[in-house]
Amino acid sequence: MVTIYDIARECNCSSATVSKVFNNTGNISAKKRQEILEAAERMGYVPNIAARSLVNSKSNMVGVLLFVDKALGLRHELFSEILNAFRVQMEARQYEILLISEEAKLWQGSLLRHCNALRLDGVFCLSCDYDAPAVKELAASSLPLVGFEIPYEGVSCVESKNYEASKNLTRYLLARGHRDIAFIAGTDTFITRERIRGYRDALAEQGLPPDRYLQRCGFFSKDEGEIATRLLMTYDKGCTAAMYPDDFTAIAGMRELKKYGISVPEDLSVTGFDGITLGRLISPQLTTVKQNASELGRIAADILADRVEGTDTSPCSVRLETEIFEGESVLPGPYGKE
Amino acid sequence: MVTIYDIARECNCSSATVSKVFNNTGNISAKKRQEILEAAERMGYVPNIAARSLVNSKSNMVGVLLFVDKALGLRHELFSEILNAFRVQMEARQYEILLISEEAKLWQGSLLRHCNALRLDGVFCLSCDYDAPAVKELAASSLPLVGFEIPYEGVSCVESKNYEASKNLTRYLLARGHRDIAFIAGTDTFITRERIRGYRDALAEQGLPPDRYLQRCGFFSKDEGEIATRLLMTYDKGCTAAMYPDDFTAIAGMRELKKYGISVPEDLSVTGFDGITLGRLISPQLTTVKQNASELGRIAADILADRVEGTDTSPCSVRLETEIFEGESVLPGPYGKE
DNA sequence: CTGAAAGCGCTAACAG
DNA sequence: CTGTTAGCGCTTTCAG
Numbered sequence: 173m174v175t176i177y178d179i180a181r182e183c184n185c186s187s188a189t190v191s192k193v194f195n196n197t198g199n200i201s202a203k204k205r206q207e208i209l210e211a212a213e214r215m216g217y218v219p220n221i222a223a224r225s226l227v228n229s230k231s232n233m234v235g236v237l238l239f240v241d242k243a244l245g246l247r248h249e250l251f252s253e254i255l256n257a258f259r260v261q262m263e264a265r266q267y268e269i270l271l272i273s274e275e276a277k278l279w280q281g282s283l284l285r286h287c288n289a290l291r292l293d294g295v296f297c298l299s300c301d302y303d304a305p306a307v308k309e310l311a312a313s314s315l316p317l318v319g320f321e322i323p324y325e326g327v328s329c330v331e332s333k334n335y336e337a338s339k340n341l342t343r344y345l346l347a348r349g350h351r352d353i354a355f356i357a358g359t360d361t362f363i364t365r366e367r368i369r370g371y372r373d374a375l376a377e378q379g380l381p382p383d384r385y386l387q388r389c390g391f392f393s394k395d396e397g398e399i400a401t402r403l404l405m406t407y408d409k410g411c412t413a414a415m416y417p418d419d420f421t422a423i424a425g426m427r428e429l430k431k432y433g434i435s436v437p438e439d440l441s442v443t444g445f446d447g448i449t450l451g452r453l454i455s456p457q458l459t460t461v462k463q464n465a466s467e468l469g470r471i472a473a474d475i476l477a478d479r480v481e482g483t484d485t486s487p488c489s490v491r492l493e494t495e496i497f498e499g500e501s502v503l504p505g506p507y508g509k510e
Numbered sequence: 511m512v513t514i515y516d517i518a519r520e521c522n523c524s525s526a527t528v529s530k531v532f533n534n535t536g537n538i539s540a541k542k543r544q545e546i547l548e549a550a551e552r553m554g555y556v557p558n559i560a561a562r563s564l565v566n567s568k569s570n571m572v573g574v575l576l577f578v579d580k581a582l583g584l585r586h587e588l589f590s591e592i593l594n595a596f597r598v599q600m601e602a603r604q605y606e607i608l609l610i611s612e613e614a615k616l617w618q619g620s621l622l623r624h625c626n627a628l629r630l631d632g633v634f635c636l637s638c639d640y641d642a643p644a645v646k647e648l649a650a651s652s653l654p655l656v657g658f659e660i661p662y663e664g665v666s667c668v669e670s671k672n673y674e675a676s677k678n679l680t681r682y683l684l685a686r687g688h689r690d691i692a693f694i695a696g697t698d699t700f701i702t703r704e705r706i707r708g709y710r711d712a713l714a715e716q717g718l719p720p721d722r723y724l725q726r727c728g729f730f731s732k733d734e735g736e737i738a739t740r741l742l743m744t745y746d747k748g749c750t751a752a753m754y755p756d757d758f759t760a761i762a763g764m765r766e767l768k769k770y771g772i773s774v775p776e777d778l779s780v781t782g783f784d785g786i787t788l789g790r791l792i793s794p795q796l797t798t799v800k801q802n803a804s805e806l807g808r809i810a811a812d813i814l815a816d817r818v819e820g821t822d823t824s825p826c827s828v829r830l831e832t833e834i835f836e837g838e839s840v841l842p843g844p845y846g847k848e
Numbered sequence: 849c850t851g852a853a854a855g856c857g858c859t860a861a862c863a864g
Numbered sequence: 865c866t867g868t869t870a871g872c873g874c875t876t877t878c879a880g
Contacts, residue, residue, distance in 0.1 A: 175857055186867045191859060199865055218617055218626040222563040223857035227872045231560065246590035256584060263613050268628065271597055271607040279556055288556040290606065394791055427793040450788050453732055455765040513873055524851045529875060537849055561873035565856045
């Protein structure tokens with residue numbers, strides 16, 4: 173591998189001069205500059221990033237935390253889209269992206285130490301268990317960090333307006349003549365609680381009792397979607413609409429409903445959450461709340477980069493608007509338009 | 511950040527001794543060793559990976575190449591599963607994973623230079639355009655490399671047995687009484703050609719003419735799946751089964767078919783390829799070829815790590831068995847069982 | 849068993 | 865405008 177010393181020798185100058193050329197720092201005569209650039213090109217010079225980060229104590233790398241055992245990981249399109257947008261923006265900002273996970277115990281099993289050993293400039297917590305001590309330790313450190321739906325105080329966060337989204341979706345169903353709306357909530361997290369609040373508030377607006385049918389269901393799981401559906405079929409016969417916690421469980425739910433002879437949307441209206449491509453491929457198309465995944469990723473990148481570069485240092489929380497994607501899985505309910 | 515010098519001072523020894531302890535190299539007395547370890551823990555020492563890779567000229571990082579503009583990227587579950595398995599195994603082998611893409615032009619716009627600047631130990635080409643000069647350059651270099659479905663001579667490759675898979679799937683349909691089988695092929699790549707070959711050979715086995723209905727269709731795209739379906743509806747009325755190039759297009763196709771009043775599988779049997787979770791969530795469940803994504807990823811990781819470590823240096827090609835997932839989208843055809 | 853010293857490739861004062 | 869020098873943190877002979 174050719175180094176700046178090789179180039180210096182070739183150009184009869186010092187390594188400092190060469191370094192300055194590549195860093196656009198100091199004053200170098202146009203001629204020398206040209207000569208060095210040409211020599212570098214000719215000799216196939218490539219800088220050694222490790223050496224650079226050693227002296228700068230800055231790696232120009234950020235980590236993306238993706239826990240493996242949460243079976244989803246990247247499998248769910250919401251996360252892969254966010255990641256993609258994040259990395260596009262990070263690349264534009266000249267950062268490399270390193271995948272890190274719970275398993276990444278490079279040093280003494282601690283995630284934070286792992287990040288420190290790599291001298292990561294920052295971390296994006298995309299999909300992880302916010303109750304895990306390892307993540308809490310990371311967030312409590314001085315490492316710049318931004319999280320998707322991260323519920324810690326004083327930590328930068330990007331997320332959708334879950335309360336509003338849930339409220340709007342409930343209103344949407346109410347406005348279409350549904351009153352007996354089953355709410356199948358996700359696992360008990362901050363955002364789930366927000367969504368339940370939105371659901372309740374929308375019902376309250378119409379003077380309806382708070383929880384017509386409320387039930388838990390794990391996120392992103394075929395099995396969970398099926399079980400929740402079976403419970404719904406067993407314990408409640410009167411609902412005309414069911415809101416699922418995400419598109420995955422909603423789609424699985426629709427299939428399960430068919431087994432009970434219930435057809436969607438004729439016998440039961442169904443809604444999802446997230447707005448993955450798949451919901452639009454199937455028939456009936458899934459009516460759902462579309463999260464702005466690409467903006468979530470892009471903004472997370474900007475927040476993180478700003479923080480790393482010291483441009484903006486105060487923790488911020490960005491909550492993005494969602495929109496309802498009107499598919500074909502909702503039909504007017506029995507109470508007509510109000 | 512505390513360094514080995516800090517520890518050395520604390521323990522009244524030299525940095526060399528400390529280094530040896532952490533590298534399990536040289537002979538250090540158990541007592542000294544213990545003392546150093548304790549001091550390190552107490553002082554919160556973390557090694558500086560950059561310094562280490564500077565001296566070792568080895569980064570212990572591998573890149574995963576994922577082109578962005580191929581809209582799919584990670585969106586398709588096949589890729590995210592492979593990536594996940596790859597990274598689990600790589601982590602077990604003590605490598606970090608860096609995401610790289612076409613856009614990653616850290617140095618002079620060349621992917622190879624980018625990798626060299628980062629001193630990557632190897633690269634896994636997971637989803638990229640094998641006709642792109644940047645990728646060819648990478649493969650032609652001395653950088654250890656393994657590719658998923660990579661069609662270059664002398665480059666390590668992991669892939670499914672596409673020829674056999676396609677042949678078996680065609681046989682499966684033939685055995686169930688179908689003869690007029692439409693083959694909707696993917697974009698013109700090596701594996702598409704393999705699959706066409708498999709399709710033809712299976713037909714030939716039964717003395718049937720080679721291409722009953724053969725047509726192109728882009729991979730992984732809702733639009734492409736719909737267009738292909740419309741063409742099928744327009745130009746061919748006699749097929750009783752249609753094989754799509756992947757699950758995405760197959761699912762989109764089923765939806766489009768419904769618009770034509772064709773119901774699956776009663777009026778037309780449909781098959782996909784890949785075996786993503788979504789195919790099992792919908793109704794009818796998609797009959798498809800399941801690729802062993804997790805093995806593909808794991809093996810790619812082992813091949814790459816072996817090559818990096820010099821354990822195994824000859825290029826190899828691993829072709830994995832697939833299996834047919836029997837969903838509900840295929841019904842017996844008009845020619846009865848043979 | 850331990851330490852001194854050189855060097856990995858680069859940057860950043862500071863002189864000239 | 866250019867060069868000298870020191871040092872980033874670590875590994876690795878080679879002596880002792």
